[in-house]
Amino acid sequence: MSANARGPVEALKGLVRRQYFWGIVAVALLLLVNLVKDPGYLAVSIGPSGNLAGNVIDILRAAAPVILIAVGMCLVVATGGIDLSVGSVMVVAGAVSMEFLKDAPDTVGSTFTALALVIAVSAALGAVNGVLVSVVGLQPFISTLVIMLAGRGLAKVITGGQNTAATNETFRWIANGYVFGLPVVFLLALLVAVGVGLLVRRSALGLMLEAIGMDAKAARLAGVNRRALLFTVYIFGGVLAGFAGVFATASVMTVDVSRTGYQLELDAILAVVIGGTSLAGGKFNITGAVVGAILIATLDKTVVFLGVSSSATPAFKAIVIVALCLLQSERVRRVFRQRRAAGTARPAEREVVAA
Amino acid sequence: MSAKQRIVQGLGLATAGALALGLTACGGGEGGDDDGLTTIGFVAVGPEGAWREANEANIQDTFTEDAGYELKYAPATNLDQKSQIDAFTSFVDEGVDVILLSATEATGWEDSLKRAQEAEIPVILLDRGIEPDDTDLYVTRIAPDNIEVSTAVADWAVSAFPDGANYFVLEGPAGVSVVNERNEGFDAVVGGQPSLVKVGAQTANWSTEEAKGVVETVLKSNNNDVQFIFAQNDEMGLGAVQAVQEAGLTPGVDVKIATIDGTKNALTALAAGELSFVAEYNPLFGETTLEVVEQVLNGDDVESSIVVPSATFDSPEAAETALPDRKF
């Protein structure tokens, strides 16, 4: 996080060293491929209602829910945990808001009530995860798996098994509206990511989460309140997932109990990993998670834009991701470095014994 | 570690408990023959979506005691085939008169069906087929025909676009038999029309939200030059409607959208002119099933495959007429 005031070249070098650098490269390459197919791909025009429109804008909008859950997941992963329940929390949040809005008047007030309900419900689900992990002491994988399985069932109960649709202009605006010509969802997601980024780095939260993730026992003995922090992190992850659920359902004003948020926990985990946060916990990188989320959205959009056939889609995505992970892998990078350096430079950091 | 074991044990206990409850429920009907009722065992799929709900509710509403039947409804737990096989086996052991089966998975039914055959219990497949499709193992399969339904969409498309059109297909998950059949029926007709040009096909996993995202990009990559979208289910069609609207086009005018299933939501959209054609995949086959069961019990021969007739709706007016009676 040390600010690079030494000029653009240094800043660029610093960026290259970051793990998520390769995520940015991958996004650029995908955009390039699209550009080859259609030279107008990157064009952003003023749309029918005076807003910006274009493929890039679509990507940003599609990335928004993934950014939210990736940010939450990033914090959970930093503590050495994992949250498999985000997809299910999304569908429950969607179900709650749709069921409420279905019978509520189409007013701004209803939107806020719906959002309040979403916060309450998703925080409650996050709290269940938090209690299971921090108080009961279950493994995060198991605890959140419980909510993952139960959550979708809960959503079905809430909607009575239906894919409930509703109308509410304000609620719909959250996912489809624009501010300053940019999609509201993206701005909100970015706001959350920047806010969380500042919060964890400006306060001591980041240090404490990392300490817990790296060595829970040592952190506890150093007086870190592991229990309360874990509890908070899971609740926070739940609320972010709830909002992601709002984004997803508000987009079409329908909650699809079997599809909304389905397997999105995997996207979130992937985004976090692409961003350079180790699943083993410890050092984490919010910016990286955002880059990862944007990459996933770009990938999804590219598949459709190129017209890759449905059956080849998973393979296409897998190849891109595997290639990216290879580029990020320390070992592969070392091979590249050694080739480039051709014996002139020594590895920068070694286990040096105190002299 | 031990916590994990505890969970697993807990789940195991819960399952055992559920099974025990199920068994006692089944056991209660031993004396079915005494009160003159015909016992039907229904190995069902359970909660899966609106279509399935309508389908199974319809079966349950048909085989009532007033009609002279006792229906034992056994939905699968979490779409798990094992729970279906268990239910099937206990129906055989109990000696019900007829078994109705909607299999969650197509394969792995040979042994169970043979047991039923040995016990001389006729088995009727509802909706879902089995693999390998050995017609000796069951009496008949009652289902709407995906190929027939998608052919209806294709026929409508051909007549709706006499001057030709660019079209895009929103598919279900790749590799699923329903998707293959719906493609097959549609392509057989449309493939012979050079004026209908396919600009692409993508899965949107039956989801409204994903369909919206896909169509949004498809419209951009084709500069909005798409006149027809075939959505293989209603939900995806409704997503396409929204994407078309977001792009500043008018669904039903600039882009016509046809869907399959015929849910209430889709007919509402059709009535509003947002969708242009809805082909029903009829879930209501209680009546047909009742007739077949009676024939089987009388010892009559039945066809090994019975198609449930499905309706199509091609205008807002047709949708409005149908809407008040829609069950799903």
Place this chain on the structure above:
Amino acid sequence: MPESLPIVEMVGISISFPGVKALDDVGFRLFPGEVHSLMGENGAGKSTLIKALTGVYKIDEGEIRIAGEPRRLGGTADAQSAGISTVYQEVNLCSNLTIGENVMLGHEIKGAAGINWRATHRAARETLEKLGLGHLDPKQSLATLPLAVQQLVAISRSMVAKSKVLILDEPTSSLDANEVEQLFTVIRRLRDQGVAILFVSHFLDQVYAISDRLTVLRNGRFEGEYRTEELDRARLIATMIGKDIATLKSLDAKASRRVRSDEPPLYSAKGIGRKGAISEVDIDLHRGEVVGLAGLLGSGRTELARLIYGADRPDSGEVTLDGEKAEITTPAKALARHIALSSENRRDEGIIRDLSVRENLVLAVQARRGWARPLPRREQDALVEKYIAALGVRPADPERPIRLLSGGNQQKVLLGRWLATEPELLILDEPTRGIDVGAKAEIQEYVAALADDGLAVVFISSELEEVVRQSDRIIVLKDRRKIAEIEGGHGVSADSIVTIIAEDALGDERADAVVREEVTS
């Protein structure tokens, strides 16, 4: 024995790291059938030399000859194929496998249908028997065994690999006396079978008990090679730290002289205890006083320390701080009341490996402030600078990950972590274990100075001499209870504490309890 050909010969070895010359023209010889101790303070270059020999580091200059042949060791695999095996301080075994599987890992006996497990286990048993470990069941899971036995398993494994050279890096740092003896028996057997053993330990007693020869390094340079009997301890230490013997003597002779004040205790516990850990104990701790907890491994000394700190929740007893009732049930609560504990388990409960020196040092202070009130970077830097200077942490680079520091320097950073919380009561559990003589002396001096400044200090060490030297008052523990409390000073020695423990055992009419306790600990 040294007159045969050396199996390992290292000549003129130099290795530099950016800014540091870790090894400078060092020579080293190792003969078959000898135990050779590599001596030196931390930072003297012992680890670097070992890593050069095991192929972890590339040498800049010099030559390594194995059995007379010059070899380039490009990695650990090269070293292993040259017959060099290493058993590290932290055992590198798969704890989820059985003893036999660990011993034979990579050398399983293959049959027609994959691995022949029966034959593999038989081979494992034979190997174990050869080393006098026939009592171990190859089918037992490794995870259930004490660390000491795991280490023996690790050694057995290197024998399966038919190693001619065995490197033991701090193998005894977490073993008790009985386990050390067991280890030494195995080492002697191996030596008699002609294996060359390179031994590294900070315990001088052990070095003298097992070694045939010594090589001393200081500041990355070769100081000399000696037969063990020609170099007495005082001269060895003097050679290692480059100070004259008189200075050392004065440090050693410094007797405790603080007198307990008459004011009421800072910390007082009545009947504090926890089921299965330690039975009810009364304990008073005064400002300006060092209280030693003495006892064998497993006597309950660590458990008592953890109860005082709230690391484990006491299930009985009452605690008062300055006469007021206090609830200390978590470390966070203890820190809030200015109580700090430095754990005996530096690696797992002390340092956080991947955090920097600075982050490790400020962690406890920050935790007490809470996450919402971050310590400003300027204050962090000031704090870190202060303790790096005061404790002589080397290298003095706050942003270096702590895992790259030597054990002694890690311990100093941890000491800094606790001192930064401005404790009134500081509990130090084995603060000097596994660190070199120089750092040890520095830490001991620092502890004494802290008590002079008015801190209440609890000092725990498995070296009784050290406890005696540091403490004004000693609480003797045995079988998870307090058996005596004695004033320190003249007339108290390690022997007198051992006598107390032994007499207590006799009093229980269990004359062999001491031994058994060590075995079961």
